[in-house]
Amino acid sequence: MQDIDIAALSRSVLWAAFALAVIFGAIAQRTHFCTMGAVSDILTMGDWSRMRMWVAAMGVAMIGFNTMAALGWVQAANTVYGGPRFLWLSALTGGALFGFGMVLASGCGSKTLVRIGGGNLKSLVVFLVLGIAAFATLRGLTAVLRVATVDAVALEFPGGQDLPSLLAASTGVARGTLAALIGIGLGGALLAWALLRREGRSADNLLGGLGIGAVIAALWWVSGRLGHLAEHPETLQEAFLATNSQRMESLSFVAPVAYTIDWLIFFSDKSKVLTIGIVSCAGVVLGSALYALATRSFRWEGFRDARDTAQHLIGAALMGVGGVTALGCTIGQGLSGLSTLSLTSFVAVAAIIGGAVAGLKYQFWLVERSA
Numbered sequence: 001m002q003d004i005d006i007a008a009l010s011r012s013v014l015w016a017a018f019a020l021a022v023i024f025g026a027i028a029q030r031t032h033f034c035t036m037g038a039v040s041d042i043l044t045m046g047d048w049s050r051m052r053m054w055v056a057a058m059g060v061a062m063i064g065f066n067t068m069a070a071l072g073w074v075q076a077a078n079t080v081y082g083g084p085r086f087l088w089l090s091a092l093t094g095g096a097l098f099g100f101g102m103v104l105a106s107g108c109g110s111k112t113l114v115r116i117g118g119g120n121l122k123s124l125v126v127f128l129v130l131g132i133a134a135f136a137t138l139r140g141l142t143a144v145l146r147v148a149t150v151d152a153v154a155l156e157f158p159g160g161q162d163l164p165s166l167l168a169a170s171t172g173v174a175r176g177t178l179a180a181l182i183g184i185g186l187g188g189a190l191l192a193w194a195l196l197r198r199e200g201r202s203a204d205n206l207l208g209g210l211g212i213g214a215v216i217a218a219l220w221w222v223s224g225r226l227g228h229l230a231e232h233p234e235t236l237q238e239a240f241l242a243t244n245s246q247r248m249e250s251l252s253f254v255a256p257v258a259y260t261i262d263w264l265i266f267f268s269d270k271s272k273v274l275t276i277g278i279v280s281c282a283g284v285v286l287g288s289a290l291y292a293l294a295t296r297s298f299r300w301e302g303f304r305d306a307r308d309t310a311q312h313l314i315g316a317a318l319m320g321v322g323g324v325t326a327l328g329c330t331i332g333q334g335l336s337g338l339s340t341l342s343l344t345s346f347v348a349v350a351a352i353i354g355g356a357v358a359g360l361k362y363q364f365w366l367v368e369r370s371a
Contacts, residue, residue: 004233010241013227014279017219017242021280024215024251025287028114029297031208033057035330036102036111039356052193052200054334056209057216059191061250061339064217066183069164070176074224076162078240078248080327081342086161087327089153090146091348094325095333098254099355101318103363104311105130108330109253109319113281117288120301122308126316127257133320135258146325163341183341216250216335223276224248244275250339252332254323256281326351 027033031053038050068074076082102108105126107115112130115123136142159169164178171178194200194209227241228248243249244259256277266272292298303309323329326348328337334352337345 004229006229006233006241009227013222013242013276014274016222016226017276018279018283020215020219020222021251021283022287022290024110024212024280025114025117025284025289026291027208027211027215027287028110028284029118029288029291031204033114033208033212034107034111035334035352036107036356039353040103040360043357043360047199048197049199049202049205052195052197053205053208054330055190056194056200056205057211057213057335058338059187059189059194060210060213061216061335062187062190062341063184064214065220065339066164066179066187066341068217068221068224069183070180072176074220074248075175076165076340076342077160078224079336079340079342080245080247080249081333081337081340081345082160082162082165084157084160086155086157086343087151087153088155088344088347090150091326091333091344092351093150094322094327095348095351096355096358097318097322098326098329099322099352099357100359100362101315101322101355102330102352103356103359104315105319106312106315109257109323110251110284110329110331113253113284114288117285117290118292119298122301122303122312125303125309126312126319128261129313129316130254130320130323131257131261133317134254134324135262135320137321137324138255138258142321143324150325161343163343166343179341183339186341187339213335216331216339219250219276219280220248220336220339223250227276242273242275244277249276250336251280252277252328252336253281253284254320254329254332258320258324322355 033053034050035054038054041047041050109130112123112126116127137146157166159165163182164175167173167178168175223240223243229239232239240246240248259275260278260281263272263278326333327344328348330352333345333348338349
């Protein structure tokens with residue numbers, strides 16, 4: 001263990017995460033991968049195509065993570081999603097705020113980064129406000145409120161809150177076996193549903209669903225396998241390199257936005273180092289920009305009027321507060337979290353979708369009133 005070059009290994013983890021994020025950004029720009037857009041398509045046109053893309057990505061990520069869990073490479077307990085505390089009220093409240101906010105802000109955290117790469121200046125403003133609100137909810141004013149209210153309401157599961165751990169404690173079946181049965185089975189069912197109809201098997205849907213799901217699973221391997229040290233030579237404790245949470249991480253785009261802004265502001269502070277979350281944000285923007293420039297779809301875009309500006313500012317703030325409170329966004333909880341089979345993730349995703357539906361209906365009401 002003493003012979004391991006920690007700095008070199010950390011660089012390998014960061015470069016791998018950056019490359020995967022570039023791929024994510026390019027795919028999302030190409031396929032218009034967007035959870036808010038998927039919900040909007042269903043409500044306005046009855047079109048389930050983009051929802052099938054998101055569900056396909058969910059299925060692939062779930063299969064990938066739980067295959068690795070069955071092999072003993074990773075475990076949900078080493079993530080922020082599979083810990084012993086089931087923060088159901090935080091997931092409900094934060095998810096609803098995030099879902100409503102992403103409608104006002106024209107997309108979630110990942111879509112904001114993708115749009116920045118495509119030349120959208122509105123999304124740059126959303127990025128900044130989201131990051132500030134997220135940082136305040138991690139360590140500032142709204143963090144105090146979060147900890148004193150919704151985070152105080154939780155259930156404790158000594159063996160972890162992911163489904164394999166919960167069932168292993170009650171049935172005696174090995175956790176790895178249950179991960180294979182539940183994770184691969186449920187992931188396969190989600191993937192089968194996504195591909196059931198013709199629109200789910202279009203070229204864009206296959207690229208978006210299978211490609212983005214594979215990126216999520218691959219980053220779990222990078223963080224949980226490549227960047228894992230059973231015993232760090234300096235601390236003599238288990239460690240996951242280049243992560244803000246000190247646990248294994250995959251893609252998420254709320255807290256990492258806050259950490260990105262923090263790194264940029266305090267760049268000269270040697271304690272502020274690059275992490276998977278920070279390089280992932282940069283990678284998504286670069287991947288999106290490269291595709292937009294290559295296809296000549298790059299376009300500068302700004303706010304229409306004061307009302308448009310206000311809605312985006314409010315939406316960004318809601319996403320920052322809600323995403324941290326819910327422990328993730330449509331990617332962080334909707335793909336990375338759900339792939340671990342965490343109870344909190346299931347609640348958060350349901351709340352995000354509910355919040356998005358409420359936000360869209362609110363916007364429909366505004367349009368009807370102005371007409």
